[in-house]
Amino acid sequence: MPKTSKATADETIRLEGYEGHATELDTGYTVVFESYTADADLTEYFKGLPEDRCQCPHWGYVFNGKVTFKTADGDETFEAGDAYHVGPGHTPILYAGTDVVEFSPTEELNRTIEVVSKNMEAAA
Template sequence: MPSANKMTTPVSVDLPVLKGRYAELDGYTVGFESYPEDVDPAPLFAGLPEDRCQCTHWGVVQSGQVTFRWADHEETYGAGDAYHAPPGHLPLISGGTSLVEFSPTDGLEATMAVIEANLATAGDLS
């Protein structure tokens, strides 16, 4: 059975507001993410349907807080909470947040292609 460990998975995203380590596990990607400061990455989702993330995520907040905003409501999760974020959300992350998140690899790759293009145009999230 495939597995991943936060300490041995290489860092693949190293921005002032996000450090991310990602490993592919049989069609799903596990992400170990930490956010040292508050971040609202909503502008990076421009170009996706409704300018919102279309990838489903399941995760556990290890520290801090994450809020997922949909067009009609929002849900906030804190340390120790497990969550499911279906498509159509925008994240809002508090500084000091650390989480482990699982996403279908194909959906995450499509989303990340748009985010990376927006980052290239606008610069980093800071």
Template sequence: MPRTSKTETPVSVDEPMIEGRYAELGDYTVGFETHRADFDPAPLFSGLPGDRCQCPHWGVVRAGKIVFRYADHDEEYTAGDAYYGAPGHVPLLFAGTELIEFSPSGPLAATMAVVTRNVAAMKAGT
């Protein structure tokens, strides 16, 4: 059975606001994320349906908190919580938060293609 751990998964995202380690386990991506700064990534989802993440996520908050904002309500998860983030959310991230998150790789890749394009545009100043 496939498995991984944070220490075995190489760093693939190392930005001032996040360190992310991601590995493929079957048809799922497991992410080990450490959020270094408060961050509202809403602009990064521009171009997705409703300008919201359409990928479902299952996870555990190891430290800190995460908020999923939906069109009609917010859901807050704190250290020790297991969570499900349904499609149609925008996360709100906080410094000191550590997550382990599982996402279906196909929908995650489609979402990240848009996010990556938006990050590149922001860095280019457009």
């Protein structure tokens, strides 16, 4: 059975206010251990995706802090101790001091990251 941890993840991503440790499992899912060191509303980086929102579903768990997902139906905040599922059609608001682990379908996640990366590069 495949497994990963923050310490053994295949890839580390460091951006201002964010650190992620990711592994693509052979199950079609990617696991990402994320830490947020700054507050950030990431809505602008999802422009170009359908509805200008993330279309990748995520299942996660909040270890510390909180994360908010904005959807057409309203905002929902998950705090330390919460397990969550957020479906397609959301944008995240991150809060400093937050640690989460998320499980996402790899194909959908990669399509999203491609658009978000281009938007981040354009904004820099």
